[in-house]
Amino acid sequence: MKDNLQIAIDGPAGAGKSTIAKGIAHRLGIFYVDTGAMYRAITYKAMSINIPLDQEEAIVELAWKCDIVLDHTEARKIHCDGQDITEAIRTPEVSRNVSIIAAYAGVRERLVDLQRREAQRGSVVMDGRDIGTYVLPEADLKIFLTATAEERARRRWLELQKTSKQISFAEVKRDMQMRDQTDQQREVSPLVPAADAIILDTTGLSVEEIIERIISLINN
Numbered sequence: 001m002k003d004n005l006q007i008a009i010d011g012p013a014g015a016g017k018s019t020i021a022k023g024i025a026h027r028l029g030i031f032y033v034d035t036g037a038m039y040r041a042i043t044y045k046a047m048s049i050n051i052p053l054d055q056e057e058a059i060v061e062l063a064w065k066c067d068i069v070l071d072h073t074e075a076r077k078i079h080c081d082g083q084d085i086t087e088a089i090r091t092p093e094v095s096r097n098v099s100i101i102a103a104y105a106g107v108r109e110r111l112v113d114l115q116r117r118e119a120q121r122g123s124v125v126m127d128g129r130d131i132g133t134y135v136l137p138e139a140d141l142k143i144f145l146t147a148t149a150e151e152r153a154r155r156r157w158l159e160l161q162k163t164s165k166q167i168s169f170a171e172v173k174r175d176m177q178m179r180d181q182t183d184q185q186r187e188v189s190p191l192v193p194a195a196d197a198i199i200l201d202t203t204g205l206s207v208e209e210i211i212e213r214i215i216s217l218i219n220n
Contacts (some may be wrong), residue, residue: 002140005030005123007218008131011177012191014152016202016210017127020145022076023211025125031072033118035128035135036098038111040089041068041080043098046142053100060106068114080118092160092167096175099182102129108188129183132194141218144193145210147203152176184193 005028018034027034027099042063043053051058051076061167071077082200088094093168115135118124132142147155153173160167195197198217202210 006119006136006139007125008136008139008142009127009145010129010131013176014156015145015147017145017158019207019211020129021125023207026215027215029164030123032116033124033126035115035126037078037089037096039102040094041078041085042066042107043094043101044085045080053097057105059101060104063107063110086104099179102151103186105188130189132197134189142194142197144197144199144202145213149177151203175182
């Protein structure tokens with residue numbers, strides 16, 4: 001494996017990006033950078049201190065002040081201003097609002113800077129919505145994961161059932177469709193595959209099958 005290997009994994013909500021990226025990082029023994037967690041951190045922070053999410057200037061100012069730290073151990077904790085928010089950022093309320101925050105150019109500027117710094121620490125697998133197109137345009141391998149809307153909503157709903165948050169499948173699917181629309185239509189770094197990305201439909205595939213396919217691409 002080459003030094004400073006960069007693997008970019010993009011795709012819509014529920015496509016399995018984080019799960020797959022974590023699996024690849026574990027198999028290869030490299031850093032996993034959860035960029036979505038960074039945007040969730042800003043969203044959670046704004047909501048927790050009652051900053052209206054439509055106040056772009058205030059949100060951008062908050063993003064530049066926040067100290068976001070990713071834990072690269074197996075625990076994969078995320079801290080914001082010294083607080084462990086690993087579980088707090090995964091609520092339906094944060095999921096419902098994170099696309100609003102991610103659309104702000106100033107927030108993206110701040111977080112992309114942090115993400116690129118992470119990539120300088122050594123070999124990384126990074127997942128998000130604009131990694132291959134914007135954050136790491138020179139990545140060695142670019143994967144765009146996708147799946148049917150029904151499959152993606154089912155995965156997210158099952159994930160939420162493991163928590164104390166009670167939400168119906170219909171609500172999860174509606175929220176996901178709204179997020180897809182926001183991500184695809186935003187002016188700054190919209191959700192699109194990089195021109196040189198390999199598109200992989202994960203519908204009906206197990207996590208291990210997807211990881212094996214991507215590992216084989218790295219080894220070829």
